[in-house]
Amino acid sequence: MDTHSHIDNGSTSEYDICCLACEEEGLNQAALFYCKECQKSYCHKCVELHNKLYRKHTVLGREALALIQKKRDLEGNVERLQTVYQDVRKEIKDLRKTLNETLDTIERNTVKELDTLLATLKSSQKAEIDKCNSVLAKMQKINDTTPDIEKSSETTSLFWYRNYIEQSYETQYLLSNVMAVNSVPTITFSPDPLIGQTLTFSYLGKFMNPNNHLSVNRKETHEVKFKKDKEKCCITGICEMGTGEFMIIDWNNRAVKLLDSNYKVISYSELPDNPWFMSRIDSDLVAVTVNNHHVHVIRVKRGQLVWDKTLKFEHICTGIFHHDDKLLITSGTALYLYILEWELVTKMYEDTSHMSTVTSCAVSPDGTRIYVADRTNNKLKTLSKDGTVISTLTDSALQWEGIHALPSLHVTETGQVLVCCALSDTIIQVDIDGRKILAHVVKSKDGVIMPTSVYYSARKLLIVGRFRNKKILVFKCN
Numbered sequence: 001m002d003t004h005s006h007i008d009n010g011s012t013s014e015y016d017i018c019c020l021a022c023e024e025e026g027l028n029q030a031a032l033f034y035c036k037e038c039q040k041s042y043c044h045k046c047v048e049l050h051n052k053l054y055r056k057h058t059v060l061g062r063e064a065l066a067l068i069q070k071k072r073d074l075e076g077n078v079e080r081l082q083t084v085y086q087d088v089r090k091e092i093k094d095l096r097k098t099l100n101e102t103l104d105t106i107e108r109n110t111v112k113e114l115d116t117l118l119a120t121l122k123s124s125q126k127a128e129i130d131k132c133n134s135v136l137a138k139m140q141k142i143n144d145t146t147p148d149i150e151k152s153s154e155t156t157s158l159f160w161y162r163n164y165i166e167q168s169y170e171t172q173y174l175l176s177n178v179m180a181v182n183s184v185p186t187i188t189f190s191p192d193p194l195i196g197q198t199l200t201f202s203y204l205g206k207f208m209n210p211n212n213h214l215s216v217n218r219k220e221t222h223e224v225k226f227k228k229d230k231e232k233c234c235i236t237g238i239c240e241m242g243t244g245e246f247m248i249i250d251w252n253n254r255a256v257k258l259l260d261s262n263y264k265v266i267s268y269s270e271l272p273d274n275p276w277f278m279s280r281i282d283s284d285l286v287a288v289t290v291n292n293h294h295v296h297v298i299r300v301k302r303g304q305l306v307w308d309k310t311l312k313f314e315h316i317c318t319g320i321f322h323h324d325d326k327l328l329i330t331s332g333t334a335l336y337l338y339i340l341e342w343e344l345v346t347k348m349y350e351d352t353s354h355m356s357t358v359t360s361c362a363v364s365p366d367g368t369r370i371y372v373a374d375r376t377n378n379k380l381k382t383l384s385k386d387g388t389v390i391s392t393l394t395d396s397a398l399q400w401e402g403i404h405a406l407p408s409l410h411v412t413e414t415g416q417v418l419v420c421c422a423l424s425d426t427i428i429q430v431d432i433d434g435r436k437i438l439a440h441v442v443k444s445k446d447g448v449i450m451p452t453s454v455y456y457s458a459r460k461l462l463i464v465g466r467f468r469n470k471k472i473l474v475f476k477c478n
């Protein structure tokens with residue numbers, strides 16, 4: 001037994017396991033040892049007693065405790081997964097309930113339309129019937145008043161005859177104009193083609209595992225310097241268009257560049273100022289924040305960059321993120337929510353303690369979490385969708401203060417949260433609540449030196465832009 005050599009400062013342990021012997025005495029002492037035979041964990045004091053009593057027992061040290069801790073964590077994960085499963089099941093059930101209610105309303109509306117149509121058709125038939133009745137009554141009346149030729153005066157006979165002729169015309173008119181329309185009213189129903197188009201999906205939604213680690217293997221580098229570039233490139237934003245091209249922004253050269261599938265620059269557009277960040281707002285439309293109060297909206301049309309419009313805001317625009325017809329823009333000290341007609345809805349979050357406390361933002365695919373980088377304090381904050389801070393992450397990897405670039409954040413389509421750590425030469429993945437770092441996805445050994453932008457494509461490509469570097473890195477992910 002080499003267990004005693006593991007005793008360091010006595011009562012602390014890096015694992016969250018208590019000495020069971022102490023626990024039986026009502027004490028809380030961290031365990032440092034584990035006996036396989038007893039299946040118990042012991043602190044440094046209790047293990048001495050145990051070792052005297054059970055000389056033949058094998059007592060294991062830290063590694064065993066680490067394994068036990070890991071096992072407990074995994075068991076906890078299994079339990080948690082069951083709870084998560086129940087929650088998701090409830091969400092599916094609620095969604096189905098909403099769909100049922102919507103379909104009920106649609107059905108009610110449709111039946112109401114049918115009722116109105118039936119009433120209209122019935123009333124039009126009824127009007128025709130009334131006309132027939134009215135003419136029949138008149139004919140009957142004329143018939144009843146036929147004068148006796150022998151007894152009646154000539155005037156009476158003529159008067160009656162005139163009435164008879166008039167009635168006859170009226171009847172003929174009715175028969176020719178109204179009754180001649182020999183159509184039988186009917187109603188047919190044609191379902192809205194959108195229903196067929198909408199109900200072609202097989203699932204109510206897709207499942208994501210945002211805490212699933214991203215890992216890379218093969219790496220390629222591609223030069224994105226263009227002949228018009230006067231300065232060293234500094235790629236501060238990357239995004240993929242609906243047609244598969246990548247659009248990138250170059251801070252130093254004040255440019256937007258469109259890359260083809262081989263990452264060659266195929267279109268180039270100069271901006272009036274340095275671009276901070278970009279976000280795709282449609283399959284072919286991108287919004288770019290520049291170093292003033294402007295957002296430039298740029299379209300890709302047949303492989304070319306086309307200026308769409310420029311929007312002026314009341315505040316500085318740094319970070320930008322589009323989600324579900326909503327647009328989040330950071331000003332350096334606040335996070336603003338706009339709806340897509342560029343109408344301000346609310347200031348969601350603010351920290352005016354310094355000028356770079358709210359510099360960039362990103363949103364989880366379900367919209368429940370907003371990630372905000374605090375460049376001044378080197379922190380990542382996670383907010384709920386109403387702007388309440390859920391968590392604040394501080395870690396030595398988060399280092400931005402001192403480089404002339406803002407922290408770049410990216411959330412993948414399946415919810416993985418990526419943070420560009422420019423001064424610690426790494427791109428980290430944090431958990432969905434922004435509480436802890438799950439992985440250093442790429443590091444300096446992968447060539448990730450001063451990363452200023454990151455983008456993950458659904459084609460399993462991780463693309464990284466760097467500070468003062470004309471080459472982007474393209475990693476193939478597992």
Ligand SMILES: [Zn+2]
Nearest residue numbers: 019022043046
């Ligand atoms: Zn103990």
Ligand SMILES: [Zn+2]
Nearest residue numbers: 035037038057
């Ligand atoms: Zn034992």
